[in-house]
Amino acid sequence: MTGATPGATPGATHGPDPADDELRELAAKQAALGEVRGTPAADPVNAPMIRHWLDAMGDANPAYLDRGVAPPAMAQVWTMQGVRPRGKVSTPVDDVLAALEARGYTGVVATNCEQTYHRYARLGERLTPATRFAGLAGPKRTALGEGYFATWNVTWYADGDEPVAEMMFRVLKFRPRTRTGTAPAGRREPYPLRPAVNGDTAFFWEGVSRGELRVQSCADCGRLRHPPGPLCPHCRSADRSYVTASGEGTVYSYVVHHHPPVPGRRTPFVVAVVELPEGVRIVGNVVDCPPEDVRVGLPVRVTYRAMDDDLVLPQWTPREPR
Structure with missing residues (x-):
């Protein structure tokens, strides 16, 4: 599945900045690490979670539980951290996002998510995620503000080395714009998050x-x-x-x-x-x-x-x- 955020299309870059070089060097270092395995899911693929997910999604298809498999789009569910993560293994993405935060790129919006399914996850399997940092593009000027597009890939493996699903995820980490002036007299400041209007909407x-x-x-x-x-x-x-x-x-x-x-x-x-x-x-x-x-x-x-x-x-x- 693929999604796109209006106004987050990469635009022109500005002049060179030493901080940009530092970010690019860090990104290249993290990409060179290759695929880094995380910890196995806290729980195996199980029927109660599948039942709750199907109910939340309004999916009444009985085939999943009848066949003892999970809906493919649940891949990320099994290894998501809870509200109070314990024993989280650092991924190649973490240092890049932290560096962007430290440089003022505190805003974040997901721009693309593409998932590939190799097979169904089966009841009783304990999935393990593996993360690979793919690249950093920027700085770019966008409608939300100047920022960087960070891309990474996650592969979920079943017991052993058999891939079950993959996900490419891209976010825009942007520096929220600061107001340098005021709106014309009698007018309000433009709302920054404007919906896309096209022939369908x-x-x-x-x-x-x-x-x-x-x-x-x-x-x-x-x-x-x-x-x-x-x-x-x-x-x-x-x-x-x-x-x-x-x-x-x-x-x-x-x-x-x-x-x-x-x-x-x-x-x-x-x-x-x-x-x-x-x-x-x-x-x-x-x-x-x-x-x-x-x-x-x-x-x-x-x-x-x-x-x-x-x-x-x-x-x-x-x-x-x-």
Whole structure:
């Protein structure tokens, strides 16, 4: 699977800087280490975790548990560190990211993630990750600020040396921009994280500007889908329409973001997956509610907030008076 972050496309570089050479030397050193094995997963591939993951993803396919295998996209789940990591083995990536942080590149955003699956992980197997630092590109000018693109690869091995899955991961570590001036009189500072608007999503943002929550529908089979896309995943039709949702929903899942800093936002803040009665789920912030009061199943309604003089974002607020 591949994702891209709008505004994070590498741009032009600036003049030479000794600090840049130091970073490049460190990156080359870490890349020369090759693949570094981590510690085996704390737990073997197991049915309870698969069941929870399938439930969270809304995947009702019984084939995985019936066949005693894990969904391929779970590869990273088995070796993720907990909230309080214990016995973590340093990877070739850690020193590079720490050096970038020390030089003021404190912002981070994932720009690409590509996974390759060799086979299913089987119940009872204990996966082991191996990390290889692939490279550092920069400094680059991006819409978020000047930064470096760091790329690394992780391979998960089953008992022995048989690869189960691989992942290429790339992040932009950027130096958040500082305001050097003020906005023109009567205008607000531009919100730094602007959504991408294209032929697939323009109808949605036009609706937001009118106070409508629009959900894309297939003009042939009538199925609703979100996020918007060029083709219906059910009948493959390219004919599109939309319906206007009621604007109510319930919190399906959520995270409370504490770190790293996000331009234009004050931490902590809540990012939720909201399930609509129309049958789709939408990601958005929960506002007007302390993070500790957010819960799965919380009834919410959409609200529209002006982030600057031009941008309005749909967000979610509890339905009950607080």
